[in-house]
Amino acid sequence: xxxxxxxxxxxxxxxxxxxxxxxxxxxxxxxxxxxxxxxxxxxxxxxxxxxxxxxxxxxxxxxxxxxxxxxxxxxxxxxxxxxxxxxxxxxxxxxxxxxxxxxxxxxxxxxxxxxxxxxxxxxxxxxxxxxxxxxxxxxxxxxxxxxxxxxxxxxxxxxxxxxxxxxxxxxxxxxxxxxxxxxxxxxxxxxxxxxxxxxxxxxxxxxxxxxxxxxxxxxxxxxxxxxxxxxxxxxxxxxxxxxxxxxxxxxxxxxxxxxxxxxxxxxxxxxxxxxxxxxxxxxxxxxxxxxxxxxxxxxxxxxxxxxxxxxxxxxxxxxxxxxxxxxxxxxxxxxxxxxxxxxxxxxxxxxxxxxxxxxxxxxxxxxxxxxxxxxxxxxxxxxxxxxxxxxxxxxxxxxxxxxxxxxxxxxxxxxxxxxxxxxxxxxxxxxxxxxxxxxxxxxxxxxxxxxxxxxxxxxxxxxxxxxxxxxxxxxxxxxxxxxxxxxxxxxxxxxxxxxxxxxxxxxxxx
Numbered sequence: 001x002x003x004x005x006x007x008x009x010x011x012x013x014x015x016x017x018x019x020x021x022x023x024x025x026x027x028x029x030x031x032x033x034x035x036x037x038x039x040x041x042x043x044x045x046x047x048x049x050x051x052x053x054x055x056x057x058x059x060x061x062x063x064x065x066x067x068x069x070x071x072x073x074x075x076x077x078x079x080x081x082x083x084x085x086x087x088x089x090x091x092x093x094x095x096x097x098x099x100x101x102x103x104x105x106x107x108x109x110x111x112x113x114x115x116x117x118x119x120x121x122x123x124x125x126x127x128x129x130x131x132x133x134x135x136x137x138x139x140x141x142x143x144x145x146x147x148x149x150x151x152x153x154x155x156x157x158x159x160x161x162x163x164x165x166x167x168x169x170x171x172x173x174x175x176x177x178x179x180x181x182x183x184x185x186x187x188x189x190x191x192x193x194x195x196x197x198x199x200x201x202x203x204x205x206x207x208x209x210x211x212x213x214x215x216x217x218x219x220x221x222x223x224x225x226x227x228x229x230x231x232x233x234x235x236x237x238x239x240x241x242x243x244x245x246x247x248x249x250x251x252x253x254x255x256x257x258x259x260x261x262x263x264x265x266x267x268x269x270x271x272x273x274x275x276x277x278x279x280x281x282x283x284x285x286x287x288x289x290x291x292x293x294x295x296x297x298x299x300x301x302x303x304x305x306x307x308x309x310x311x312x313x314x315x316x317x318x319x320x321x322x323x324x325x326x327x328x329x330x331x332x333x334x335x336x337x338x339x340x341x342x343x344x345x346x347x348x349x350x351x352x353x354x355x356x357x358x359x360x361x362x363x364x365x366x367x368x369x370x371x372x373x374x375x376x377x378x379x380x381x382x383x384x385x386x387x388x389x390x391x392x393x394x395x396x397x398x399x400x401x402x403x404x405x406x407x408x409x410x411x412x413x414x415x416x417x418x419x420x421x422x423x424x425x426x427x428x429x430x431x432x433x434x435x436x437x438x439x440x441x442x443x444x445x446x447x448x449x450x451x452x453x454x455x456x457x458x459x460x461x462x463x464x465x466x467x468x469x470x471x472x473x474x475x476x477x478x479x480x481x482x483x484x485x486x487x488x489x490x491x492x493x494x495x496x497x498x499x500x501x502x503x504x505x506x507x508x509x510x
């Protein structure tokens with residue numbers, strides 16, 4: 001760094017790190033210009049109040065900054081920064097459906113628990129403390145800075161304090177700056193205007209508005225992980241899928257936005273001619289906007305209806321086994337590890353359903369289910385076996401998996417079956433897909449004999465114990481975990497299923 005320059009250090013929280021650095025090596029003091037967001041200050045009598053959130057997190061570090069002679073220190077006090085307030089209305093107007101960090105910030109505003117205050121429970125506004133100090137640094141003309149003596153109890157020296165900010169101009173500059181770095185595209189959903197959707201698809205080269213007009217946009221079903229839209233034009237119909245940095249159905253759960261790439265890679269990897277009739281064709285893919293555009297399979301329904309029918313046809317079971325086998329026989333040269341999404345799924349399959357204490361009350365699903373689950377959540381032998389399978393799930397395997405092979409990922413049109421939504425795909429072990437298939441077949445029919453039919457019907461080799469354990473774990477996590485199914489069963493029937501599952505996991509089933 002040139003001799004006449006200083007390093008600007010902005011402290012948005014406790015000043016522990018910069019205070020530690022000064023104590024460790026005082027020679028850095030002349031090279032620093034510290035900008036600190038903290039304490040309250042009354043200008044006229046020059047009175048300080050250090051009982052403020054940032055300052056209170058490490059009061060000794062604050063004292064070091066104030067007492068260090070020769071340290072260039074500028075303070076953005078809470079007294080001044082509290083005036084920079086964003087409303088939810090203006091945030092929506094500038095960020096909603098803009099994509100990338102914009103959608104993340106909207107989600108953060110709507111889902112974050114403001115544990116420090118009971119004011120404004122509807123979250124209509126939010127003080128932008130941090131934005132105030134950054135704007136003042138980036139645009140010094142938007143802030144008035146005055147020089148004051150430090151508090152009486154500290155080493156007496158001069159420091160700089162921001163006493164006024166131009167709130168309106170700071171807001172304007174912030175929104176204009178943010179727009180410059182936003183992704184060119186946007187996030188789409190069913191409320192996005194047809195013209196915006198057309199522009200977005202045109203920008204990625206998929207759609208030419210001069211020759212094609214969008215007639216309608218609808219949701220073909222309720223997507224769990226991603227936004228899914230059916231778009232009809234004057235020439236065709238197609239499906240647009242787009243991932244978010246969170247789970248579409250549960251926005252409070254963060255999830256890797258790159259998962260749409262895994263789905264794209266899966267469809268590219270399963271090139272066997274026998275499976276082509278059972279998966280949608282890729283029409284376009286755009287990694288920058290996290291778009292996957294697929295063939296519209298038409299008037300299909302997902303096979304969750306099987307839970308109500310309590311029956312799965314032998315012909316359907318064999319078709320599903322054949323499709324799974326074709327997937328497993330695919331040999332991609334390279335394939336994404338999908339580890340971030342697997343870690344998330346690992347928590348929801350192998351960990352969270354079996355915690356003794358949980359914020360999620362199963363009695364909101366069905367009276368008595370919470371008490372029923374406790375036996376399995378406190379069974380250390382059971383949980384030890386579950387943990388072992390969980391570790392194998394996270395290990396790298398050699399078989400291409402769908403990763404979420406259950407009725408919600410199976411579509412049917414007449415007697416024809418399609419398989420969709422492979423965003424959980426990875427290279428693992430065949431027993432995982434087939435175990436999940438077995439678990440749901442047992443829950444549909446209430447008959448553990450399905451497992452034998454599936455073992456005998458799968459054309460490849462399977463480890464019978466591992467297959468049974470995966471089936472049992474999937475049954476349990478769907479019965480006593482967050483990822484509930486449209487499974488209308490009495491408490492007694494669920495108890496029977498849980499006992500079946502326990503036997504499968506502990507290798508005690510008949």
